[in-house]
Amino acid sequence: MSKELQKNYSIGEEIGHGRFGVVFRCHSLDSGEVYAVKSVDKSLLADPVDLDGAEREAKIGQIAAAGNPHVVQIHSAYEDEVSIHLVMDLCEGGDLFDRIAAGGGAPMREEEAAELMQALMEAAAELMQALMEAVALCHRRGVAHRDLKPDNIMFDGKGRLLLADFGSAECFGDGRAMRGIVGTPYYVAPEVLAGRDYGEKVDVWSAGVVLYIMLGGIPPFYGDTAAEIFQAVLRGNLRFPTRIFGRVSPSAKDLIRRMLCKDVSRRFSSEQVLRHPWLTSRSGTRCLLDLT
Template sequence: MSEGLKRDYEIGEEIGRGRFGAVFRCFAADSGEALAVKTIDKTQLTDPTDRQLVEREAKITLLAAAGNPHVVQIHAVYEDESSIHLVLDLLPGPDLFERISGRGGPIPEPEAAAIISQLMEALNACHQRGIAHRDVKPDNVMFDSLGRLRLVDFGSAECFGKGMTMSGVVGTPYYVAPEVVEGREYGEKVDVWSAGVILYLMLGGIPPFYGETATEIFEAVMRGNLRFPRRIFSSVSTAAKDLIRRMLCRDASRRLSADQVLRHHWIVGGGGALHLT
């Protein structure tokens, strides 16, 4: 293990394991702050592309996190002969997926608005820096010890410039935008679509586009037949449904941007202060 890492941090127990290594609890030697260290085993990076992906994820996360309180922070990076070590925020969970599934029902509008507002703050900052996350889903939305939302896992993220588009089918079936499924070039608004799916899921308890297999889900996404079943959404405000429609607009040119979502009246009104009829 890196001498610098052992000097600066006390390493604790393993708290997670991934494709290339493990995550350990650690404590800063100077302050005692509890953090996490992601140790990546370089012997597992047998393909040069894997090494590039790991390094790229770290660089994009650093860029996305700079001054952004709603993105996981990388506090330090160390490397030794056998491993790469990333010191990150300790996010004990639960993630948003666990939070939704553990409720046993829809999340109240004010709580959902607070979550989406923080998520869109994170995405808006990323988009302004030319970064698209491209895998926005509840599993990648964590909460710190203060309950503040943190967007994590930039392994699928891509950098884009002004007027530039992206390509490649990435993401998770339930949350992927139709332009991605179609194999077309696309922009950062794919993240807004994914966040719209999350909002629908929080308020309704079910995904807006469903299928038993990835193929069936993609077909449902492509059809884009957005419905609000009365038995589920009867108590959901018109304002909330209006925002969902604008986020899940198949025409990306008409879909709201992250900044526009933040200025929507349902978000501004705290998801309950404004119930339009």
């Protein structure tokens, strides 16, 4: 563990681990505030691109988080011979995957999903703004997340939604498109898999998959292997099985269709998602649920 890190923080117990590293609870020796520290083992990053990504996560994460209440804040970064250490907000409320799994895969009530999606899309909106707009939101800072999924949608101790893990994030703008196959099979947008240049609307597609799963308890495109999932995503044959979505309102399904539109030019932007009636007219369950 970095000596510089230990000068400023007391490292506590392990609270999570992933493919490249471990997350520990820690607290500031100056303020006493509690944080999480993500330690990425550089020996596991055999590909220099992966190492660059670990270093870039701190930089891009800080750009995305500046002035953004729905992104995990990275407070400091340290590096030693063994690891890269990122000190960030502690998300004591778990992630959206945990909440979906706790329900046994059952769909949430539509009004609950709408509230979560509202918070998610506020975060997505901050990821989806144009580079030239003069406010400190993520897309206005030219950042796309590129790996939106329930595991990366976290909650703090007060239940506030926080978008986490910018390891796959990329900067865009000034006419520069993004390339490269990144993301997670169920959630990746078809234009990413097609190997074409793509833009920030890949995040809208991924958020649409999240909304479909929140309401239906199953992914919209699936298969027994990653290759089969990718083929299903590329086909983009979106269905709403009656036995699962029969009581979900037409308005909610309309929003999902507009988010999971293969034609990127017709796919909603995050700002359009936020203006959709399903998110702006949540005055009671009768207007949300199809009770007829």
